[in-house]
Amino acid sequence: MNILFAVCGEGLGHASRSTKLAAYLAQHGHTCTFASYGKAYDFIQKQGFPVHEISREVTLGGDDGLFSLAKTLWLSKTVPVSLLHSYRDARRLLKDQHTDLLVADTMYAAGYAAKSLGIRNAFITNQNTFAAAASPDAAYWNYLSRIVQKYLQKVPDIVIVPDFPPPDTISGHNFLIPETEISHYRFVGPILDRDPAAIPCSRETIFASFGGEPFKLPLYTMLREIADELPDHTFEVFSTTPGLPENTGNFQTFGYVPDLQPYLAKSRVAILHGGLTSLMEALSLGKPVVMIIDPYHPEQWNNAKKIEEMGAGIMVLGNTVTKEKLDDAISRALTMTPPDLRQLFTAPDSRETIRGILESLHTS
Structure with missing residues (x-):
């Protein structure tokens, strides 16, 4: 065809x-x-x-x-x-x-x-x-x-x-x-291009990718401030938007990456925006998620509600998020054990x- x-x-x-x-x-x-x-x-x-x-x-x-x-x-x-x-x-x-x-x-x-x-x-x-x-x-x-x-x-x-x-x-x-x-x-x-069970996983970084729109830049700046206060954690941030905060020893930004899964696979926590595709990839690898959801967006809230009901992540409202709230959500997610969904992903x-x-x- x-x-x-x-x-x-x-x-x-x-x-x-x-x-x-x-x-x-x-x-x-x-x-x-x-x-x-x-x-x-x-x-x-x-x-x-x-x-x-x-x-x-x-x-x-x-x-x-x-x-x-x-x-x-x-x-x-x-x-x-x-x-x-x-x-x-x-x-x-x-x-x-x-x-x-x-x-x-x-x-x-x-x-x-x-x-x-x-x-x-x-x-x-x-x-x-x-x-x-x-x-x-x-x-x-x-x-x-x-x-x-x-x-x-x-x-x-x-x-x-x-x-x-x-x-x-x-x-x-x-x-x-x-x-x-x-x-x-x-x-x-979910449309995945490989068997999640065959992907080597570790717990080394905090992964962040919550949208490339220019109006998301203040949230990435907030994350950089949190990274400055958590020197023992490595933050890897993915966005193609110009103007991201400058890199530091433990805060690394990436532009276009052809395959995000290897980076996601080595994370302890994934910070996402509540879109279905990225949530599915995180769930397939057993990663707890922090969802900075846009309370005015007509999808993210409903996806995030389901993730919270499952005990797989924490929702943070983007209109009230502060550095303290985001820091707390990351700390809580670091201690989470997501539900075992292997039976779903082996369909x-x-x-x-x-x-x-x-x-x-x-x-x-």
Whole structure:
């Protein structure tokens, strides 16, 4: 098959899991091409895949390290036009690439483009309902949830969820699926490119990667201050955002790294932002997590709630976090023993499951 991946460029979680899947599909004879934008475009290119730039659908904005809905709406005020541009770009690529199948990872216009051309399409997501810690019942989240649920019902031929089936779904609080639509969703498990049991693990560092958006910089500065007061701990920080604090003897920053797993595997604690992809990788290696969640972000809170319920990590609200609170969370996480999830991660390889889904979709 000739497969086009249309990948959301907001954050790197979408690009990370999609490139892992594409590499596996390529090993089985399929041709995979990408369309994306922003930092995800650069990441995919560095992973060695052909990638075309596509118009972004929304632009995320923030203040003082936190997501801002008002700023996002202002920056994305031309969303209808942006969606039309994204639709136009995707439709052109689908035709030019003689695409047999579209896989859209949280890119919506591409699904419409594929449908208009009679091309089968699958949609990868870990969310169909929205809420934030600061405004869980806000009318705008309910409105957005209804729009996305209707889209997922009508546009993609199948919805692929890179998470464990219920009741073990890490992103379970981010889903509301009517009984009549359950068969339309396939919970396949996390998209990993190696067996976690085969990865050597140690307990040497404190790993930190909680987003590359420029408005996250104050949080990295706070972490550097904590590192200065904990000389016996080594902090390894991963972000491609310019302006990170300068390195010290025990605080090392890294830009683009093609594979984060070896660094994560040697950590004692992982400091993350509550995105599903990085949480899954930490859980697969048995690492306790500190989640600096954005109380205005419509996903992180629900993921973090599930992790806390499991006893696998500690949530810190980004709008009230202080150096003292973060320091305390790290200290508590250093003493945690996460639950043994090996039975979940030894389930059938999700990449093989998805390959079967896509091949069946193409021939049906």
